[in-house]
Amino acid sequence: MAIELITFPESGFTLFLVSICKELGIDYKLSTPAKLEDIKTPEYLATKHPFGKVPVLIDDGFQIYESSAIARYLISKYQKTKTSTILIPTDLQKAALVNQFISVGYSYFSDPAKKLISQEVNEKREGVAKDPEVVKEACEELNKVFDIYEKLLEGKDYLAGEFSLADILHSTIMQCIVHFGHGNLIENRPIISKWWKNLSERECWKSTIAENKHFST
The missing domain is CATH 1.20.1050.10 (Glutathione S-transferase Yfyf (Class Pi); Chain A, domain 2)
Known part of the structure; x- marks a missing residue:
């Protein structure tokens, strides 16, 4: 099952997280809001990101925002499960x-x-x-x-x-x-x-x- 990343492709954070997914062999899909205003709506603020930002990760019902937190979550869950790449060593x-x-x-x-x-x-x-x-x-x-x-x-x-x-x-x-x-x-x-x-x-x-x-x- 692919993880979902809510983000804008022109964001540098997209490069950061997509690269991590590729290095770790994680299946992913990008969900791009139709326009910038879509991440400022009351619903988005209440259910996705309280500060009206991207990226947001959805993984099998679990949701988290902020790129550094998403990166560490992906590494903690998927590192060495699909590829041999190590992004944060256990040592x-x-x-x-x-x-x-x-x-x-x-x-x-x-x-x-x-x-x-x-x-x-x-x-x-x-x-x-x-x-x-x-x-x-x-x-x-x-x-x-x-x-x-x-x-x-x-x-x-x-x-x-x-x-x-x-x-x-x-x-x-x-x-x-x-x-x-x-x-x-x-x-x-x-x-x-x-x-x-x-x-x-x-x-x-x-x-x-x-x-x-x-x-x-």
Whole structure:
């Protein structure tokens, strides 16, 4: 029985969760609200997400919202049941390292990335001119972050040593950065470039992007 993900395909959270499903071999279907207003209705707020957001997961009658919670639920339930891929190790110390880099991503990487991506999204999809100063500031912040990542990744193929949920989280953000024309932030750094190559050439990731017209064109 396929799980159901209520989400908009143009959301980066969709890439994140679909990639997890593919890595773990989980059957899924995407349910896309007809319009943005549909996730703000009293019924949706009462039965799906009280803050009027996506994604929402429905799995055999069980329902949960928030992408990080959904990701951990899927891993806890399905990891190693259909594929050999391990996204969060059972080893305590290895799992701690994965969680450390997830926290690093949320604490230091995602905020400047969101600042940059939101400017590009507003211009490309909403027709609102981006603010050059905000773009410049976001790129400067990301350059500082990437300088640190270049050191963190030295001698490693992946953040925690082996491919994990931490890498998928970063893949989602980096795909958006590249898609909206800022791939130079990655290309100028050989270690990060190698890491991104490792991530973006995974079959599950290539399949995720190929199936999503919002990020494949």
